[in-house]
Amino acid sequence: MSSFTRHVFFCLRSNVFSCLAVGGLVLLATLTVAGPALAPYDAFQCMDDAIMLPPSLAHPCGTDQVGRDVFSRILMACRLDMSIALSAVGLSLVAGTLIGAFAGYYGKLFDSLVSRLVDTIMAFPLFVLAMAIVASLGNSVANIVYATAIINLPFYIRVTRAEVSVRRNSQFVEAALISGNSGPRIIFRHLLPNIIPTIMVQASLNLGWAILNAAGLSFIGLGVRPPDAEWGIMVAEGAQYIVSGEWWIALFPGIALMLTVLCFNFLGDALRDIFDPRRRA
């Protein structure tokens, strides 16, 4: 066992929440891949004889206003929620890291342009900006992904830019320059590998936020349309029944959402523990 693996195990053992987060991640991955197959009922099938049934053995999370099994829909929704969040975070991670790295390495005009762009994006409450982007690009799932990616861009740009400009004048970069490496080659081969851990921590914390954001957008009726199963829209559909006591329609998808976000937040903390040099003594 390498020392790094030992270190990872040490960090996991010393924090219960990190272990829970890893367990949650495995569960989420399973559901994302096999969710629809594991669902006991068809998520779209409306059962006329099972409208708004409270949770029971046959329906662990009850049924909704048109007689669909809430549990099956929650399992089904996992894939959509995760793919929205993963693709949004993936997009902004790749784009943001590249823009930030080039801005930090080359500086000058490009750098100040990028800083202006970041400032402009950050000049809005981000959720409002996402709403506006979806409203003007058109109401679709793809545009939710783009909107979430755009509002997350500044975080990656800032982190990468700062990390690259710190290392830009260090000796290993100088050595690489003297050996005749080109700028892009230094960025990709020498600088980026050094800052991947920082970016990974950022991405993990960001995933939870991206899920909340996407669910918030579909809660207000943007992006995902009924009858598609998605946690945010399921909470929205159940919202009106909460005041009359049919709590299970909104509660269980809401809990699924919360646990997922919680899992990513703990995972981010765990990754930080693992990569933080001060704890790696």
Add this chain to the structure above:
Amino acid sequence: MLRFILRRILAAIPNLAGVLIITFLLARALPGDPATYLAGPSASLDAIEQIRQNLGLDKPLLEQFILYVSDMCRGDWGTSWATGLPVTEEIFTRLPASLELTFAGLFFAVAVALPMGILSATRPGSLIDHVCRIISTLGVSLPTFFTGLLLVFVFYYLLGWAPAPMGRLPLTAIEPDAVTGFLLIDTLLAGDFETFRAAVVQITLPALTLGIFALAPLARMTRAAMLQVLSADFIRTARTSNLPRWKIIFVYALRNAANPLFTTLGMVFSFTLGANVLVEKVFSWPGIGSFALEALLTSDYAAVQGFVLTMGILYVFVNLITDLLQVLNDPRIRMNI
């Protein structure tokens, strides 16, 4: 001091320009041709062309942008198609409701987060510290709209303590004359304590919802800033001088920890402005968030654009105010100006 304020206001202009550029570009990115949309399905090509000229859509983009900026600066934000009223009027009548909710939520968040952060910072590693950390992690993980629904379920449906989540006042209450637009202030000005109580009861749950969401970053930042300040030399000096503990913490440490807190408060304000939209939907709160939602669903673009612009401008002002607060709080920044 005055020079600093003026300079800071000047520095806000590029931000405002950025806000205008983004709203303009978003308006141009709209799917379809606004002229065709406005003219209706049965319009002739001539009529569409006429509308296009009226809207200035036939001009080059830069000229359109200049026209747009001058319209916005003159306060002409267009007319809401859904209500037929000018967008500025709609927003001005609804903005106080949103701001009242935001301030109430932030007030709750600060009132809870400050003691939480100070308690954990003075006892790092203790049980209180762990409990505070768990609470704040839970707080950021809860979707705002879900917290709101949960609170409604528990306090309205199960316990019956809270009123129905239906706006700012119960139907039976008489609305006071609008002076500030803030019901909590207007009712007091009118001396109507019964309506004041009704308004307080009505705002409690939505404000709690926003507050729980805003609590976590504030508590974390308070803890981090206080921890850093408490390990500083001047605190050790204060301790060895045998100053009372409360004085060290609340007078010396807190004031020094306040500046990063102001920055965080500004950031949290922006989060809450966004989260407002969700909370307003859950509690049928008649603010600009629910206005924007209706506008979104009916493709009322002038209204959506007005909303985004208002939010952008508000946020620029919030940043301005947090900067000024920092200068007021920290004389060292003042000396460097």
